[in-house]
Amino acid sequence: MSEPMTTTVDVNGHPCRVWTKGKGPKLGFLAGLGGLPRWLPFLDRLAESRTVVAPSLPGYPGATGHTELDTHLDWVLAVRQIVEKAGLAGADLVGASVGGAFAAEMAAIFPGHVGKLALIAPFGLFDDKEPAADPWAQRKDVLPGLLCADPANWTDLVAAPEGANSVEWPIEMTRASEAAARAFWPLGNTRLEKRLGLIAAPTLILWGDRDAILPPSYAGKFAQGINKRINKGLNGPTRVETVPNAGHLAYLDQPDAVARAVLAHFA
Amino acid sequence: MKLMWFHLMPYTELPEDFNRKHPSVWVDIHSSLFDPRRAHHMYNDFMDELEYAAELGYDAVCVNEHHSNGYGLMPSPNLIASSLARRTTDTALCVMGNSLALYNPPTRVAEEFAMIDCISGGRLIAGFPVGSPMDTCYAYGQNPSLLRERYLEAHDLVKRAWTEKDTFAFNGRYNQQRYVNIWPRPIQNDPHPPIWIPGGGSVETWRWCAEMDYVYCYLSYYGYKAGLTTMQGFWNEMEKLGKDRNPYRAGFLQFVGVAESRQQALDLYTEPAEYFYGRCLHVDARYATPPGYTTEATQRAGIQSMVSKAANTASYSSKLSMKATNMKDIVDGGYVIVGSPDEVVEQIRHVAKSLNVGHLMLLLQYGNMSKDTTKYNTRLFAEKVMPKVKDLFGEWEDKWWPKPMAKGQRAAVPAFRPQTAAAE
Numbered sequence: 043m044s045e046p047m048t049t050t051v052d053v054n055g056h057p058c059r060v061w062t063k064g065k066g067p068k069l070g071f072l073a074g075l076g077g078l079p080r081w082l083p084f085l086d087r088l089a090e091s092r093t094v095v096a097p098s099l100p101g102y103p104g105a106t107g108h109t110e111l112d113t114h115l116d117w118v119l120a121v122r123q124i125v126e127k128a129g130l131a132g133a134d135l136v137g138a139s140v141g142g143a144f145a146a147e148m149a150a151i152f153p154g155h156v157g158k159l160a161l162i163a164p165f166g167l168f169d170d171k172e173p174a175a176d177p178w179a180q181r182k183d184v185l186p187g188l189l190c191a192d193p194a195n196w197t198d199l200v201a202a203p204e205g206a207n208s209v210e211w212p213i214e215m216t217r218a219s220e221a222a223a224r225a226f227w228p229l230g231n232t233r234l235e236k237r238l239g240l241i242a243a244p245t246l247i248l249w250g251d252r253d254a255i256l257p258p259s260y261a262g263k264f265a266q267g268i269n270k271r272i273n274k275g276l277n278g279p280t281r282v283e284t285v286p287n288a289g290h291l292a293y294l295d296q297p298d299a300v301a302r303a304v305l306a307h308f309a
Numbered sequence: 310m311k312l313m314w315f316h317l318m319p320y321t322e323l324p325e326d327f328n329r330k331h332p333s334v335w336v337d338i339h340s341s342l343f344d345p346r347r348a349h350h351m352y353n354d355f356m357d358e359l360e361y362a363a364e365l366g367y368d369a370v371c372v373n374e375h376h377s378n379g380y381g382l383m384p385s386p387n388l389i390a391s392s393l394a395r396r397t398t399d400t401a402l403c404v405m406g407n408s409l410a411l412y413n414p415p416t417r418v419a420e421e422f423a424m425i426d427c428i429s430g431g432r433l434i435a436g437f438p439v440g441s442p443m444d445t446c447y448a449y450g451q452n453p454s455l456l457r458e459r460y461l462e463a464h465d466l467v468k469r470a471w472t473e474k475d476t477f478a479f480n481g482r483y484n485q486q487r488y489v490n491i492w493p494r495p496i497q498n499d500p501h502p503p504i505w506i507p508g509g510g511s512v513e514t515w516r517w518c519a520e521m522d523y524v525y526c527y528l529s530y531y532g533y534k535a536g537l538t539t540m541q542g543f544w545n546e547m548e549k550l551g552k553d554r555n556p557y558r559a560g561f562l563q564f565v566g567v568a569e570s571r572q573q574a575l576d577l578y579t580e581p582a583e584y585f586y587g588r589c590l591h592v593d594a595r596y597a598t599p600p601g602y603t604t605e606a607t608q609r610a611g612i613q614s615m616v617s618k619a620a621n622t623a624s625y626s627s628k629l630s631m632k633a634t635n636m637k638d639i640v641d642g643g644y645v646i647v648g649s650p651d652e653v654v655e656q657i658r659h660v661a662k663s664l665n666v667g668h669l670m671l672l673l674q675y676g677n678m679s680k681d682t683t684k685y686n687t688r689l690f691a692e693k694v695m696p697k698v699k700d701l702f703g704e705w706e707d708k709w710w711p712k713p714m715a716k717g718q719r720a721a722v723p724a725f726r727p728q729t730a731a732a733e
Contacts, residue, residue, distance in 0.1 A: 112455065112482065179447060179595045209612045213605055220601035224454035227446075 046081055046089075046096070051127035053100060053120050056107025060097045060128045064089025069308065070130040071095070072121070074139025074162070074291050075177060075189060075255075076199055077102030077218045084293040087301035088136075092308070097128045099141065101221025103214055108221040114232055117225050118147050122155070131155045134308045135243075138162035138293055139255075140222045143232055146264075150240035159243040160304045161264065163256050163290050165226055166234030172257045174230050178223050191252040191289035199294060230256070238267030245280045246307035248300060250288030258284060281307070310661055310701040311710070313403060314362035314687065315371035315562060315670040318355045318389075319380040321677040322347055323588045333593035334379040335443040348382065354680040355382075356389065360396045361684055362673075365691035369401035369434065371670055373507075373528075374408055375441075376448035380589035387421045394429035395722055401711045402429055405507055405526065405670075406436020410456050411449050414484055415463035416491055419470035422502065423495040430720070431496035431713035436526070437464055438507045443592065446599040454601030459483050471501040496714060503709045505560060505668075510539040511607045515546040518558075524668065524709045526560030530590065533563060533660040534643035540664040556667030557707040563660060564645040564672045567653045567689045574647040577682055579636040582645050584676030587634040645675075650693030657698050667702045668709075 046063035061081065069092040071085065077098055088094045100120055101108025111117050121144045125131055134157040137145025142164025149156040168174055175188055186193035202211040226232065245268055249261040261282045268280045283303055288295040323334070323342060331339060359370045372389045375381030383389060390404050402425060407418045426433040439445070439460045446453045462481045469477065469489070476490035495502050505524040508514035518525040525543060529536050540561065544554060552558070564585075566578030603611070639645050646656045661669060673690060674683040713719070 108454070178453075178599050181593075181595045184595075209609060212612060213608050216600050216608065217605070220454045223600050224452060227452040227454070228450045 046085075046094075051097065051124060053105075053123050053127070054107050054110045056100060056110065057105065058098050058100060058107070058124055059104025060095060060124075061085075061104075062093065062095050064091075064093045066092045068093045068095055068130060068133040070097070070125065070128070070133050070135045070145075072097070072099065072135070072137040072141030072145050073102065074141055074293075075219070075222055076196070076215070076291070077104075077221075079103045079200055079215065079218075080203065082199075082293065082297065084297035084301055087297055088304065091305060092134075095128050095130055095133070097124045097130070099124065099144065099221065101224065102218045106217075108217070108224050111224065114225070117144070118151060121148060122152055125155055132157055134158045134160070136160040136162065136304055137164060139290060140165050140226060142166075143226070143230075143234055146234055146241065147232075147237065149243045149245070150234075150237040153240070153242045156243045158308050159241065159245045160248065160307055161245065162248045162292055162300065163250060163253050163260075164234075164247075164264065165230045165256070166232045167260055167263055167267075168229040168231035169257075169260065169263065172259055174256045174260075175254060176228070177255055178219065178227065188254040189290050191250065191287055191295045195289075195294040196291065199291075235263075235267055238264065239270040241268045244307070246303065247280065247282045248285055248292060248303055249282070250285045250290060250292035250295060252288060252295075253290045253292070255290040310556070310666075310698060311368040311668045311707065312695055312698070313369040313371050313401075313560075313668060313670045314359065314367040315373075315403075315405070315672050316355055316359055316674060317373065317375075317380055317672065318351070318382040319585065319589055319676060320348070320382060321351055321584075323379055323584075323677075327588045328591045331591070333596065334589055334591045335375075336377050336447045336593070336596045338377065338379045342379070351382065355674070356392060356396075358674055358680060358683050358687065359389070359393055362687050362691075363393070363397035363400040365688060366695070367400065367671075367691065369403045370397065371403040371405050373405045373436070374438070374444070376444045378443070378448075380585070387425060390425050390433075391428060394425055394432070397429075397432075398719075398722070399713075399716070400432065401434055402432045403434040403505070403670075404436050405434075405505065405528070406438050408438050408440030408445055408460075409463035409467065410451055410459040411440060411445060412463070414486055415466050416470050416486065416489060418463070419467040419491045420493070422467075423471070423491060423493045426495040426497055426502055427493050429713070430718075431502075432711050433495070433497065433502045434505055434711055435502045436505045436507055437467075442599050442602045443596045446602060447596050452601075453599035455483070456602060457604065468501060468504075471495055471498070497712055499712070503711060505709070507560075509607075510542060511604065512542070512546060512610065513604060513606060515543050516550065519547060519550045519552050524558060524560055526562070526668070526670070528560075528562040528670070530562070530564070530586075530644065532643035532645065533561070533664060536561060536664060540666065544665055554665060555705045555708070556661070556665045556702045557705060557709055559664070559666045560668035560670055561660070561664055561666040562670045562672060563657075564675055565653060565657075565686070565690060566645055566647040566673075567650055567686060567694060568647075569649060571648045571652060574649070575636065575640075578645065578647055578678070578686075581674075581676035581678035581682070582639050583634060583636055586639055586644065586676075589676060650689060653690070653694050654697045657694060658701065661698065661701050667705065667707060
């Protein structure tokens with residue numbers, strides 16, 4: 043697994059890391075809870091046929107500036123700046139979990155910025171009848187099993203690499219959790235429901251069948267919301283696919299299957 | 310020194326098997342455990358106890374704010390304080406305090422505190438805690454990443470609301486109000502009621518208290534031995550900032566159980582202490598660390614001190630002993646001071662001097678302690694301990710104590726005589 047190229051873009055005066063690797067048309071990836079403390083096998087699979095551009099949103103590993111963002115509008119505009127500055131405007135976009143909610147916002151509010159869209163268990167909705175689990179109120183030993191079907195996949199994601207600063211690394215991991223909380227506390231509900239009908243991009247919704255954070259039934263709610271299409275005449279089919287043996291961060295549990303589904307949708 | 314009588318108002322009838330059957334005393338404690346008809350008696354007992362302490366000459370009575378909490382039945386301490394304002398005459402009323410970020414708009418705090426100050430004739434101490442994670446982020450749903458900024462801004466707003474003479478517009482990051490002009494206004498207006506800050510051991514809080522000239526209060530349940538490091542850190546920081554060692558810059562919470570003899574004290578206070586440290590502090594760890602609640606500077610200091618502590622077996626084992634729930638360890642750890650009056654005198658003098666704390670907040674009711682035992686503890690302390698420790702720190706001026714109206718100018722509150730009312 044070779045290293046991606048690292049560049050930095052500025053958002054509100056704070057640096058945000060952008061990782062780029064691969065060949066072919068650009069594909070953007072907005073990561074889920076925890077962000078990208080390290081490069082992933084999932085991204086390598088995508089990079090075989092696409093140029094993968096993975097920017098870190100403010101507060102996630104490699105980026106700061108979340109403390110500037112007070113409202114959902116602040117967040118959405120920060121993501122727009124990142125998408126533009128990372129050269130992703132108009133490219134196909136994949137967003138997972140918390141990043142999925144922002145990918146959906148981009149497609150809804152700035153339709154020209156998103157080619158095709160793939161959402162992997164996105165945040166943004168909350169159903170009283172099937173409440174999402176609280177990712178910010180979990181004991182340390184329980185959390186990995188809630189985020190991934192195989193808890194080791196989460197543990198490996200956040201484990202300090204050799205040579206990492208033993209003080210700063212855990213702070214950076216907590217900061218990623220704080221950044222997610224800052225945008226999605228307490229229920230993960232950003233009222234995205236009101237805007238789903240604005241999404242014009244052909245959309246693939248992927249959901250791990252063992253997602254213990256957001257119930258897999260939320261996939262249908264997203265599809266239904268998008269298919270309401272506020273402006274009739276918008277086109278592009280919306281499709282739901284379930285990923286077997288995958289948890290909330292399905293791209294960690296089943297990198298090959300998720301990458302295959304995404305690439306097929308973008309083909 | 311000042312001796313202040315603090316009530317947490319714990320629910321006193323949590324079942325024996327509480328810890329086994331319930332994950333947490335806080336946030337999601339089950340409603341079936343709460344019997345409002347029993348709580349009627351608890352509240353009235355607790356308020357009797359606070360009034361009794363005031364009668365016996367404690368310098369202040371203290372109340373605080375908790376939410377969804379089985380050991381703290383005061384979501385609104387201001388309700389209790391307003392009642393105490395009428396049923397006490399000279400005692401300071403220490404509301405320790407209102408978690409500013411939980412009030413929308415925060416001028417609500419400025420108003421209610423001004424009311425208490427007016428009703429009491431200027432006896433209010435205004436406590437401004439950030440609030441625990443369980444209270445603020447979980448029970449009240451506040452965003453942990455925004456909490457401190459909101460708290461600091463609310464503080465600025467409340468202070469301006471108290472001190473500015475004309476109606477003003479507040480254009481904050483989180484609060485915008487076109488017309489800020491609170492009525493009533495506090496009696497203590499030179500410049501405002503004393504502000505005390507209960508906080509953990511963060512350097513940022515110490516610096517802020519020094520800068521603002523506020524009292525810093527360390528309200529730990531683990532007593533003076535565990536509190537020593539924190540208070541030493543506080544005083545070291547004050548020295549660095551060029552502040553004097555006036556012990557009235559600080560407040561500290563200490564559990565006490567006094568009786569005729571040490572054995573009698575153990576007989577009386579073991580059950581309520583074990584109830585408190587066992588059942589009342591049974592908090593689910595998942596509610597302890599919402600991300601963003603602890604600043605990165607404090608996280609950094611914590612990780613670094615853990616690294617250095619890990620090399621030190623003695624402090625590591627003392628950290629483990631923080632979880633003591635049996636009386637021997639509770640007493641050995643210094644969480645609760647027990648003994649005969651003279652033994653307690655000796656320990657209180659040691660606590661005050663070693664921590665250099667002029668405002669000692671005493672928990673003389675804890676856990677499921679009955680009203681009779683609480684009154685006994687309170688009276689014995691007032692009669693046999695207080696006179697022998699009051700002299701401490703006489704050389705220092707307490708610049709952070711309420712300045713009430715002169716006694717002769719204050720309203721005469723008639724005694725409540727229900728039998729007279731019934732006859733009329």
